Amino acid sequence: MIAGAGANIVASAGGDGVVMVDSGATAATEKVLAAVRAITQSLRPAEPPDAASPFGNQYLVEHAFSEPAIRLIINTSSNADHVGGNANVRKSPLFRLLGYRDPTLSLQVLAHANVQSRMVDAKAPDMLVPTDTYLSDRYTLYRFFNNQAVQLFHFPKAVTDGDSIVWFRRADVIAAGDIYNSDLYPPIDVDKGGSIDGEIEALDKLIEMSVTEFMAQGGTLIIPGRGWISDAADVGYYRDMLMVIRDRIKSMVDKNMTLAQVKAAKPTMDFDPEYGREPGVTSRFVEAVYRSLKEKK
Numbered sequence: 001m002i003a004g005a006g007a008n009i010v011a012s013a014g015g016d017g018v019v020m021v022d023s024g025a026t027a028a029t030e031k032v033l034a035a036v037r038a039i040t041q042s043l044r045p046a047e048p049p050d051a052a053s054p055f056g057n058q059y060l061v062e063h064a065f066s067e068p069a070i071r072l073i074i075n076t077s078s079n080a081d082h083v084g085g086n087a088n089v090r091k092s093p094l095f096r097l098l099g100y101r102d103p104t105l106s107l108q109v110l111a112h113a114n115v116q117s118r119m120v121d122a123k124a125p126d127m128l129v130p131t132d133t134y135l136s137d138r139y140t141l142y143r144f145f146n147n148q149a150v151q152l153f154h155f156p157k158a159v160t161d162g163d164s165i166v167w168f169r170r171a172d173v174i175a176a177g178d179i180y181n182s183d184l185y186p187p188i189d190v191d192k193g194g195s196i197d198g199e200i201e202a203l204d205k206l207i208e209m210s211v212t213e214f215m216a217q218g219g220t221l222i223i224p225g226r227g228w229i230s231d232a233a234d235v236g237y238y239r240d241m242l243m244v245i246r247d248r249i250k251s252m253v254d255k256n257m258t259l260a261q262v263k264a265a266k267p268t269m270d271f272d273p274e275y276g277r278e279p280g281v282t283s284r285f286v287e288a289v290y291r292s293l294k295e296k297k
Contacts, residue, residue, distance in 0.1 A: 002035045006081030010175040014146030017069035021166045021175040023085030040068035069096040075111035076164045076177025087127035114162030157198025173221045182227030185275045185285035195292035203239040253293045
């Protein structure tokens with residue numbers, strides 16, 4: 001996991017190169033590429049002692065282990081802190097596609113079709129927009145990368161209508177995107193098709209996909225869009241928190257309270273020290289929950 005570049009970035013590195021889940025914020029690209037180089041350096045073979053043989057010396061190690069190759073970017077969302085680095089990474093000499101001499105025939109940036117359509121509608125620069133899309137509720141990459149299957153799952157009504165999570169099957173690591181943020185309320189965008197009920201359903205599915213090691217701890221690693229590496233128990237706590245807040249606000253909606261009245265009632269107050277520390281996060285979250293419940297009603 002690469003943190004501190006906007007949204008968390010997940011990088012699978014191995015013999016096939018690097019698959020990145022999200023590219024972070026635009027301004028952080030150089031730090032991201034430096035982190036990718038550092039990750040791949042850990043895969044270098046042990047340095048052999050200098051020898052008379054031309055087949056076992058330091059020169060061979062240094063020149064046989066080339067710069068890392070980023071083969072594919074997968075975007076979990078259209079939010080700027082997830083896609084902002086797409087253009088800079090694609091322009092980087094580290095971005096070398098796998099499989100075809102003609103790069104237009106290779107997967108480059110993959111996301112759900114709704115991500116692409118929303119970015120096109122917003123007139124995002126072409127190099128930021130995903131080049132390849134999927135339409136179904138799940139998608140499996142056409143080949144193994146780094147000796148494992150990579151699967152994408154679409155959740156149509158969670159944070160937006162284009163959210164994906166990415167499952168690295170052999171490593172048993174799930175990149176959750178903004179569906180799960182271990183230290184922030186989810187940035188539900190009702191205008192882009194998000195809803196509180198869809199968000200909770202997505203978290204239920206994420207927990208169902210995870211296998212714990214012992215007493216709900218360990219096992220499947222879940223990488224949040226923001227925050228620390230988690231397990232199913234952490235996601236379960238987060239889901240329960242959202243259910244409590246959803247039920248509180250639903251009760252207020254049923255009483256025909258206005259948005260201003262709901263905010264004044266502070267339905268998230270006991271959770272704000274943990275999830276509402278960033279300015280404006282709580283207000284936007286309460287408004288999104290209120291709107292999604294109001295529209296459902």
